[in-house]
Amino acid sequence: MKRAAALLLALLLLASAGCAAPKTLRQQTIFAMNTVMDLRIYASDDSLLQEMTRLLSELDHELSATDAGSALYALNQTGQAENADLAQIVSRASAISDETGGALDISLYNASLAWGFPTGEHRVPDEAELAALRRTIGLDKVAVSGDVVTLSDGVKLDFGAVAKGLAADLCREKMENAGVSGILSLGASIQTVGTKPDGSDWSIGVQDPEDPSNIKLTLRLKGSKAVVTSGDYQRFFEQDGVRYCHILDPETLAPVQSDYRSVTIVADSGFLADGLSTALYVMGFEAGVSLWRTSGGFEAVWIADDGSVSVTEGLAPLVSGAEAEVIQR
Ligand code: AMP
Ligand code: MG
Numbered sequence: 001m002k003r004a005a006a007l008l009l010a011l012l013l014l015a016s017a018g019c020a021a022p023k024t025l026r027q028q029t030i031f032a033m034n035t036v037m038d039l040r041i042y043a044s045d046d047s048l049l050q051e052m053t054r055l056l057s058e059l060d061h062e063l064s065a066t067d068a069g070s071a072l073y074a075l076n077q078t079g080q081a082e083n084a085d086l087a088q089i090v091s092r093a094s095a096i097s098d099e100t101g102g103a104l105d106i107s108l109y110n111a112s113l114a115w116g117f118p119t120g121e122h123r124v125p126d127e128a129e130l131a132a133l134r135r136t137i138g139l140d141k142v143a144v145s146g147d148v149v150t151l152s153d154g155v156k157l158d159f160g161a162v163a164k165g166l167a168a169d170l171c172r173e174k175m176e177n178a179g180v181s182g183i184l185s186l187g188a189s190i191q192t193v194g195t196k197p198d199g200s201d202w203s204i205g206v207q208d209p210e211d212p213s214n215i216k217l218t219l220r221l222k223g224s225k226a227v228v229t230s231g232d233y234q235r236f237f238e239q240d241g242v243r244y245c246h247i248l249d250p251e252t253l254a255p256v257q258s259d260y261r262s263v264t265i266v267a268d269s270g271f272l273a274d275g276l277s278t279a280l281y282v283m284g285f286e287a288g289v290s291l292w293r294t295s296g297g298f299e300a301v302w303i304a305d306d307g308s309v310s311v312t313e314g315l316a317p318l319v320s321g322a323e324a325e326v327i328q329r
Contacts, residue, residue: 021045023180023197028053032060033164035187039171042197043180052171056186059170063089063163065109065156066118075149076109076156084147091144092271093162099295100279101287102139105250109158110136115255117246118158122237124244130253137253160246161230164189165274168226172270176224188234189274190227209233209261209303216303217322219266219315226270230277231262231303247281256282260304263288266315267298276300285310289327 021044028039028049039052062085064070075081093106109118110133116122125133136154143150151157159166168191171184181194183202192202204227205215212233219227232245236255244255263280267273276298280288285302292300292312299314301324309324316326 030056032056033064033167033187035164037187038185039182040184041175041180041182041193043178043182048174048178048180052174052184055170055174056167059163059167063159063166065158065160072157072159075151079151079154080148082148087144087147087149089159089162089166090142090149090157093159093275094139094142094144096162096272096275096279097139100276100283100291102250103279103282103287104161104275105137105139106157106159106161107139107142107155108137108248108250108253109156110154111248111253112158112160112246113156114253115244115248116237117235122239122244124239133253137250161278162271162274165226165228165270165272168270168274172224188229188231188277189270191224191270192221192227193224195223206264206301206303207231207233207262210307215321217301217309217324218320219301220318220320221266225266225268226273227264227266228270228273228277229262229264230281232256232258232281233261247278249282258284258305260285260302262303264301265298266300273298292327293329 023042023044026041026043026046026049030037030053037056039049041049061067062071065072067073071083071086075086093104097104112118114125114129114133141152141155164186168184168186168189172191172193175182175193181196184191190204201220201222204219204221206217208214208216209231230247232243235246236243247256249256263277265273265277299312302310309322310327311319311324312327313329
């Protein structure tokens, strides 16, 4: 009798597996982390899409520097927090900062505030104001001990340079665990996951900084990759004919002035790609190329202000739509 019941159960399980809904494209557009996010996954139902939507709004709530209810906001107000997520982000961002000669600096929120980027009330602070702010900026004033983050001298943190890459990593893990493929556009942070059901490559457009509604070039990628772009066209203001972009040079505490309009990083980790995209935009072309030559672990595309494109050699066979100078190792 027991054997008959077991056989029946096995047959039922087989039948239900055979009836599983086919994986079809499911799409969701949300607004989180100050940007429009477009999630496209190949799944048999909407449950994972809903789970990722929840995760993204939770991260938004936890990591926003402006949201008065967020964990980061509380840390910035009180100067201390015991929070494993915050501690890990600070440690990982500090490691990228070390690798990039300080170009990535999550401690410069007070300078971003002075330029009015977080509030949208843009202004140009004078030299004396920036010099005074320097006392409240610097990773040497940020300490991590276990899960406790401590800020000294009124330092405030900003995760804007890495949060969307981190979000992409966490969504990718969920999708990989569920055996689901797809493509996530979290603003300028794009994440491909797994293989498309038809086996074709993922096709990712890199925006034309001159006209962001146009695609400058296309990258064809296989498997799970993070593709993140930083540029002067994403958030900026103009005053007296000068464009001030949202990416600050930690040396001057002023918006980066560059001959390059954007840099795109392709890497396995979203966090790394996002951190490096910001850092390489600060560093400029030559320093970015030498970091690529010495450290590896990522590929890059630069678009200059004359519209010319440079790509590291690993991406050369994957680019279409634009002539590109290929940078050799
Ligand atoms: P992204 O768009 O990833 O390049 O990140 C830019 C955002 O990171 C800005 O909007 C600021 O919130 C913050 N940020 C600006 N400059 C820096 C910098 N040098 N290092 C780290 N974060 C920065
Ligand atoms: Mg970034």
